[in-house]
Amino acid sequence: MSRSCKFAVAVHIASLLATSPGQALTSDWIAGSVNTNPVVVRRLLSALAKAGLVASSRGSNGGSTLARSPERISLLDIHRAVEADDGPALHHQPPNPACPVGRNIQSVLVRVMDRAEAAKEAVLATTTLAEVTGALAAAEK
Amino acid sequence: MSRSCKFAVAVHIASLLATSPGQALTSDWIAGSVNTNPVVVRRLLSALAKAGLVASSRGSNGGSTLARSPERISLLDIHRAVEADDGPALHHQPPNPACPVGRNIQSVLVRVMDRAEAAKEAVLATTTLAEVTGALAAAEK
DNA sequence: TGTAACTGTTACCGGTTCGATTACATAAAT
DNA sequence: ATTTATGTAATCGAACCGGTAACAGTTACA
Numbered sequence: 001m002s003r004s005c006k007f008a009v010a011v012h013i014a015s016l017l018a019t020s021p022g023q024a025l026t027s028d029w030i031a032g033s034v035n036t037n038p039v040v041v042r043r044l045l046s047a048l049a050k051a052g053l054v055a056s057s058r059g060s061n062g063g064s065t066l067a068r069s070p071e072r073i074s075l076l077d078i079h080r081a082v083e084a085d086d087g088p089a090l091h092h093q094p095p096n097p098a099c100p101v102g103r104n105i106q107s108v109l110v111r112v113m114d115r116a117e118a119a120k121e122a123v124l125a126t127t128t129l130a131e132v133t134g135a136l137a138a139a140e141k
Numbered sequence: 142m143s144r145s146c147k148f149a150v151a152v153h154i155a156s157l158l159a160t161s162p163g164q165a166l167t168s169d170w171i172a173g174s175v176n177t178n179p180v181v182v183r184r185l186l187s188a189l190a191k192a193g194l195v196a197s198s199r200g201s202n203g204g205s206t207l208a209r210s211p212e213r214i215s216l217l218d219i220h221r222a223v224e225a226d227d228g229p230a231l232h233h234q235p236p237n238p239a240c241p242v243g244r245n246i247q248s249v250l251v252r253v254m255d256r257a258e259a260a261k262e263a264v265l266a267t268t269t270l271a272e273v274t275g276a277l278a279a280a281e282k
Numbered sequence: 283t284g285t286a287a288c289t290g291t292t293a294c295c296g297g298t299t300c301g302a303t304t305a306c307a308t309a310a311a312t
Numbered sequence: 313a314t315t316t317a318t319g320t321a322a323t324c325g326a327a328c329c330g331g332t333a334a335c336a337g338t339t340a341c342a
Binding site: 144145146147177178180181184198199200201202203 | 328329330331332333337338339340341
């Protein structure tokens with residue numbers, strides 16, 4: 001396993017909540033659909049709750065629901081909630097400031113990589129959770 | 142150090158080669174500008190050579206040069222050369238096929254994440270190495 | 283010819299991230 | 313009280329990355 005699949009699982013979780021409106025789902029039940037451990041689900045639910053996308057209640061009959069309607073939750077909201085944003089991945093050690101390339105490459109790279117990341121996020125921003133559940137329903141029939 | 146900075150270093154290396162046209166640079170010299178180990182540089186040069194972006198000659202007076210002009214090398218070329226493309230990061234374990242969400246979420250996710258990745262790559266594809274070195278020169282004055 | 287310079291590749295170490303798992307404190311319904 | 317949940321910390325194994333040493337192969341040149 002190479003990269004993080006937190007985003008994929010978080011969208012999965014949010015889709016489950018969106019298709020069970022008004023009903024609180026437990027981390028155990030969600031884990032059964034995702035096919036993973038309930039603690040993994042709770043960690044992601046915790047991140048989604050901190051971002052204000054999900055509300056959880058504890059105790060018996062507890063569980064989680066969406067904090068707002070699926071039309072008003074974008075995949076970028078979910079992505080930002082569960083994946084850390086460390087900015088573009090630059091050199092570990094600062095390049096040689098005595099070299100004309102070395103002393104300027106990072107600022108140039110940041111500009112380009114930020115633009116590329118913004119283009120990616122624009123796609124996620126214009127895709128709503130409601131569109132995802134719509135596509136899920138369309139795939140069923 | 143969390144993520145890979147291979148792309149950043151590879152663009153750095155390519156910029157050095159682009160600003161020394163016709164002159165073969167050694168991995169030792171390049172490592173001095175990048176501020177890292179020559180083997181790290183050679184690993185990236187090897188990947189760039191396999192992608193046909195760089196030509197290297199061995200032995201005394203050896204070194205590396207660009208295999209084509211900086212105007213005809215895009216940052217996407219460099220990105221594809223040094224960073225593995227594993228496709229979108231989906232679930233480790235396959236989701237539960239007995240669940241309507243679980244059995245369809247991955248195909249829906251692939252469509253969205255592929256679109257997002259394509260948007261990012263479009264930015265890198267329209268940025269040439271020549272533009273990078275132009276920005277480097279502009280930052281100098 | 284032989285030596286110095288340079289590439290190409292492998293192997294290994296130390297640090298970090300990730301998912302899975304166990305454990306346990308806390309909270310709420312009945 | 314007991315049961316059912318969440319919330320969170322700790323730990324484990326696997327994977328990836330950058331740095332480093334080691335070494336084989338190649339080329340220029342004295």
